[in-house]
Amino acid sequence: MTDETQDRQPSAAESPQPEAVPAAQAAPVKPAAKRPAKVADEEISRRGFFSWAAVAWVGFSAAMGGCMTAFGRFMYPNVLYEPPTSFKVGIPDDYPAGVVDDRFKESNGVWVINDEGRLYALIAICTHLGCPPAWLEAQNKFKCPCHGSGYYKSGINFEGPTPRPLERARIFVDPSDGQIVVDKAQKYQWELGQWTDPSSFITLA
Numbered sequence: 001m002t003d004e005t006q007d008r009q010p011s012a013a014e015s016p017q018p019e020a021v022p023a024a025q026a027a028p029v030k031p032a033a034k035r036p037a038k039v040a041d042e043e044i045s046r047r048g049f050f051s052w053a054a055v056a057w058v059g060f061s062a063a064m065g066g067c068m069t070a071f072g073r074f075m076y077p078n079v080l081y082e083p084p085t086s087f088k089v090g091i092p093d094d095y096p097a098g099v100v101d102d103r104f105k106e107s108n109g110v111w112v113i114n115d116e117g118r119l120y121a122l123i124a125i126c127t128h129l130g131c132p133p134a135w136l137e138a139q140n141k142f143k144c145p146c147h148g149s150g151y152y153k154s155g156i157n158f159e160g161p162t163p164r165p166l167e168r169a170r171i172f173v174d175p176s177d178g179q180i181v182v183d184k185a186q187k188y189q190w191e192l193g194q195w196t197d198p199s200s201f202i203t204l205a
């Protein structure tokens with residue numbers, strides 16, 4: 001055998017052809033080494049998604065609840081329930097001469113007084129800074145517990161820091177039933193000369 005023969009490369013035609021391999025065998029399915037990790041990642045991300053969805057739902061529900069509460073509150077006006085300014089206090093015979101009647105002080109904020117043939121209603125608010133004075137029967141005066149202002153039965157101030165008398169409310173007899181009506185919406189001040197107004201007292205027979 002010559003060198004030429006040894007060096008010659010076989011031609012393509014002479015080269016042995018690889019055997020045809022079935023497609024199914026061509027790429028053998030190897031179990032992916034990383035697949036379990038991927039599945040685990042998907043599990044975790046799915047769980048995370050549901051966790052965040054739950055948090056978001058709770059937050060949304062809380063926000064909606066707050067909105068509904070605010071809306072419900074908005075639908076109801078801020079009403080301050082106070083006693084009516086106009087009310088009935090009985091008939092004139094219920095008030096004997098000289099009495100300072102405090103039955104309506106707590107409920108309606110007035111004293112009804114029979115003083116020298118006149119009935120009038122004094123408003124139970126101190127004219128200093130608005131505390132409710134008390135009627136002291138033994139001392140025949142109104143006394144304010146806050147800073148010590150004192151008032152006569154008429155409502156005129158005589159001691160303490162208050163600058164002026166108590167105020168009176170409109171008072172009249174309802175002709176339909178003979179009941180005395182006190183109307184706090186209309187007030188009368190002594191220093192303005194309003195106590196002479198016939199609506200500020202009832203003249204007793």
Ligand code: FES
Pocket residue numbers: 126127128129130131144145146147148149160161162
């Ligand atoms: S509030 Fe009545 S004396 Fe001050």
